[in-house]
Amino acid sequence: MRHATARNASALAAGLLFGLGLAVSQMVNPEKVLGFLDVAGNWDPSLALVMGGAVGAAMLAFRFVLKRKQPLFDGEFHLPRLTKVDLRLLVGSAIFGVGWGIGGYCPGPGIAALSAGSVEALVFVAGMALGSFLYRRLGAPRS
Amino acid sequence: MANFTPVSALIGGALIGLSASLLLWFTGRIAGVSGIMHGALRERGTWRWLFIAGLAGGAGAWLWLAPPAFVPRSGFPLPLVLLAGVLVGFGTAQSGGCTSGHGVCGISRLSVRSIAATLTFMIAGMASVFVVRHLFGVAS
Numbered sequence: 001m002r003h004a005t006a007r008n009a010s011a012l013a014a015g016l017l018f019g020l021g022l023a024v025s026q027m028v029n030p031e032k033v034l035g036f037l038d039v040a041g042n043w044d045p046s047l048a049l050v051m052g053g054a055v056g057a058a059m060l061a062f063r064f065v066l067k068r069k070q071p072l073f074d075g076e077f078h079l080p081r082l083t084k085v086d087l088r089l090l091v092g093s094a095i096f097g098v099g100w101g102i103g104g105y106c107p108g109p110g111i112a113a114l115s116a117g118s119v120e121a122l123v124f125v126a127g128m129a130l131g132s133f134l135y136r137r138l139g140a141p142r143s
Numbered sequence: 144m145a146n147f148t149p150v151s152a153l154i155g156g157a158l159i160g161l162s163a164s165l166l167l168w169f170t171g172r173i174a175g176v177s178g179i180m181h182g183a184l185r186e187r188g189t190w191r192w193l194f195i196a197g198l199a200g201g202a203g204a205w206l207w208l209a210p211p212a213f214v215p216r217s218g219f220p221l222p223l224v225l226l227a228g229v230l231v232g233f234g235t236a237q238s239g240g241c242t243s244g245h246g247v248c249g250i251s252r253l254s255v256r257s258i259a260a261t262l263t264f265m266i267a268g269m270a271s272v273f274v275v276r277h278l279f280g281v282a283s
Contacts, residue, residue, distance in 0.1 A: 010169035011190035015197020017162035018174060018243075022198070023205035025155020026148060029213050035146055037265075037272040042145065046152040051246060053156020054163070058251035061164030066252075071171035078171050079252075082239060085259045092237025093245070097264035099230025101271025102223055104216075106242040107235060108176040110228070111195055115203025118215035120224045127228015132181050134229065135236035 006073040022112045025050045030104025030113075030120075037101050088141075099131075163248050166194075175244020177235035223281065238264075 026032045027050055035044030070076055082089075100106050105113070105124045113121035163174035170190065172179075176198065183191035206213055235241045238260050240249060245264075249257020275281050 007170045012193040012197045014162045014166035015194035016201035019198040019201025021155045021158030023202040037268045044146040049152035050156035053153040054160035054247040057157045057160025058163045065168040074171040093260040093263035094267040096234030097267025098271040099227040101268040103227030112202035115199040123224045124228040127225045128232035131229040131232020135233045
C-alpha cells in the first residue's frame, strides 16, 4: 500500500475512533459540556474525566511513539513548532472559551453532532468556518 | 452532581486518547480537531477531510447503535449558536488549538503553551457560562 493511501486510511480510522469516543462520553451533547462549565449550577465533572482518560492514554502512548525516528507512514512527525506563551495565544484561547461557553460546543463535538441531524450543530459548524475565514482575513499576522 | 457519568466519560476519553496516539504513530500528525479543520479549509488535504468524515461517522454509528440516543437540543437560540461558532472558529485559529489539540495532545506532550491555552479556555468557558446562564438567564 502506498504511504499516501495508508495515511488517508489511518486518518479515517482515527477520526472514527475519535468520534466514537465523543459519543460514548456524551460530549456530543452540549448540555453535558455546559454542565461541566457551569460551576455555579448543578456541576457535572464528567468532562474532566473525559480529558483525564484521553490525556492518560495519550501521555502513555506518546512516550513510545515519539521515541521512534519517524511515524509508520510518513517521513517525519509534524509537531507544533510554536512553544511561546504569548498574548496572541491567551487572547485566542479566551475567545474560544467564550464561544465554547455560549454554545456548549468545541470543534470536535460540533462536527460529531452533525451525525445526529442536529440543526444547531450545522449552524455552529458554519459559524466555525466563518470564524476561520475571518481570522485569515483580519487576525492572522501579516507577513 | 446528579448527572455525573464517570465510567462512560473515562471509556470515551480513553478512546479519544487512543485515536490521538494512533494518528501520531501512523501519520505523525496531532489529532487537533480545530487545526485539522482550519487546514482542511485552507489547503484541502485529503487526510483532513477523511478525519473529519470519520469524526461524524464514528459518533453517528454509536448514536445509532446505542440507545438511548442523544436527542439534539432544540429551542436554544440559533443566533447565539452562530455567534458561538464564529468565536470558536476565530479563537482556535488564533490560538492554534482547541480542547483536543491543546487540551489532549498538548498536555500529553507536557507543552507549557498548551497547558496555558487549556487553563485559559477552561476559565473563559466557565465565566462565559456564568454570564449566559446566570446573568442573562439563557437556557435551553
